[in-house]
Amino acid sequence: MINLRDKRFQKLCKVSDLSPGNSKRFILDFADVALFNVDGEFYALDNVCPHQHTAIIYDGYFEDDCVVCPAHGWKFNLKTGLKPGGGRGLEKFELEIKDGIIYIEVKSRKAFSGW
Numbered sequence: 001m002i003n004l005r006d007k008r009f010q011k012l013c014k015v016s017d018l019s020p021g022n023s024k025r026f027i028l029d030f031a032d033v034a035l036f037n038v039d040g041e042f043y044a045l046d047n048v049c050p051h052q053h054t055a056i057i058y059d060g061y062f063e064d065d066c067v068v069c070p071a072h073g074w075k076f077n078l079k080t081g082l083k084p085g086g087g088r089g090l091e092k093f094e095l096e097i098k099d100g101i102i103y104i105e106v107k108s109r110k111a112f113s114g115w
């Protein structure tokens with residue numbers, strides 16, 4: 001665990017664990033996270049699509065600046081987590097890369113609000 005800018009970060013994986021164009025799911029204590037490598041830039045978003053609460057965002061495909069949910073095509077901006085136009089989106093997690101290791105911002109666990 002490291003502290004940066006008044007935030008806590010925990011180790012996620014090595015940079016070399018995820019090659020460009022790929023994504024990976026991490027089930028952490030505080031969230032189900034989708035990590036993406038888009039041309040060497042890493043992004044982390046909530047893995048659970050708000051449409052039908054399905055944990056498949058990590059399996060989405062890239063289009064423009066977005067990841068597209070493979071179930072029904074909802075799009076989410078990789079940098080913000082928001083839908084195009086700013087609508088209901090996915091939580092975004094900050095990342096830090098140090099010495100070839102990716103660290104993710106630790107957030108409070110979200111309370112499940114039901115369907």
Ligand code: FES
Nearest residue numbers: 049051069072074
């Ligand atoms: S579950 Fe993601 S768009 Fe329907």
